[in-house]
Amino acid sequence: MPFIATLYFRTAILLLIVGIGVGIHMSMAGDHSPMGAHAHLNLLGWVTGALFGVYYALHPGKASGRLPMLQYAIHMIGLVIMIPALYLMLKGNASLEPFVAVGSLVVFAGVILFGWIVFTGDDRSTA
Numbered sequence: 330m331p332f333i334a335t336l337y338f339r340t341a342i343l344l345l346i347v348g349i350g351v352g353i354h355m356s357m358a359g360d361h362s363p364m365g366a367h368a369h370l371n372l373l374g375w376v377t378g379a380l381f382g383v384y385y386a387l388h389p390g391k392a393s394g395r396l397p398m399l400q401y402a403i404h405m406i407g408l409v410i411m412i413p414a415l416y417l418m419l420k421g422n423a424s425l426e427p428f429v430a431v432g433s434l435v436v437f438a439g440v441i442l443f444g445w446i447v448f449t450g451d452d453r454s455t456a
């Protein structure tokens with residue numbers, strides 16, 4: 330399996346562990362206010378990250394070079410900015426909203442770059 334696919338799966342499972350931890354903490358505390366952070370961590374971190382990994386595993390020809398690593402870095406940097414800021418914002422720190430906005434736009438940029446990778450280049454080297 331290409332390195333970038335392994336990297337995505339390893340990161341995604343770590344994010345799922347944290348995401349479920351947040352879910353269990355919300356349940357135990359009886360405070361569901363950070364639900365949006367939990368949902369986005371699980372869906373952008375675990376589900377989307379694992380799907381990116383599946384794509385690279387199925388298309389090893391697209392998995393080499395700098396572009397997939399750049400795409401991974403942008404996605405993860407976006408999440409690292411967005412999710413903690415979203416969590417804290419939903420807990421009442423309204424001043425963190427600009428970080429949520431910036432993080433969201435970085436995540437979006439990573440998704441656009443993934444779209445570029447999907448639509449360009451030679452796609453004959455499928456697994």
Ligand code: HEM
Binds near residue numbers: 371
């Ligand atoms: C043991 C694991 C999990 C626990 C304990 C948990 C816990 C929770 C809790 C307490 C809420 C708030 C519900 C509400 O106030 O209406 C919630 C919402 C949510 N969770 Fe989880 N969760 C878990 C796993 C996951 C996973 C794996 C995903 C996605 C892959 C996920 C996605 C969501 C979404 C999208 C919402 C928002 C639902 C809505 O808008 O009504 N959760 N979760």
